């Protein structure tokens with residue numbers, strides 16, 4: 001694995017860590033995989049590398065040495081892309097994991113080594129019957145995530 005940007009579950013702290021764990025538990029439960037079944041979880045994770053069966057993938061890169069502000073801009077681009085897909089009846093899966101294979105993507109696609117990969121978005125027409133697309137995770141209420149000043 002050759003991630004351009006470090007990743008650690010340790011970056012999720014407090015409520016974020018709890019939500020991250022709850023999301024993982026709900027996801028594996030929806031797939032019918034016991035949380036302690038390491039092999040099954042590994043094969044579910046491996047599906048990331050098959051783009052979860054989607055026919056297309058968009059990989060998002062940013063120039064080396066540019067600031068975290070640029071990463072924010074790329075994140076906004078990704079969100080807009082997801083909304084545009086939805087508006088056309090398509091679906092997209094944002095995938096940090098694809099960025100763990102940045103060297104492979106650059107090599108296969110002939111991308112400038114100075115361009116660093118943030119994440120990918122697999123996309124296509126969603127299979128609305130699959131367990132993975134039917135499950136929904138609870139969203140934290142706005143009151144918990146936003147501080148209103150008057």
Ligand SMILES: Cc1cc2nc3c(=O)[nH]c(=O)nc-3n(C[C@H](O)[C@H](O)[C@H](O)COP(=O)(O)O)c2cc1C
Pocket residue numbers: 048093094095096097098119136137
């Ligand atoms: C920026 C970002 C990166 C993600 N990376 C991955 C990933 O690498 N692999 C994965 O299975 N899910 C990943 N997810 C989670 C799913 O793409 C999806 O967001 C989750 O299943 C919940 O769907 P929802 O946000 O529409 O409720 C990521 C989500 C986001 C927002």
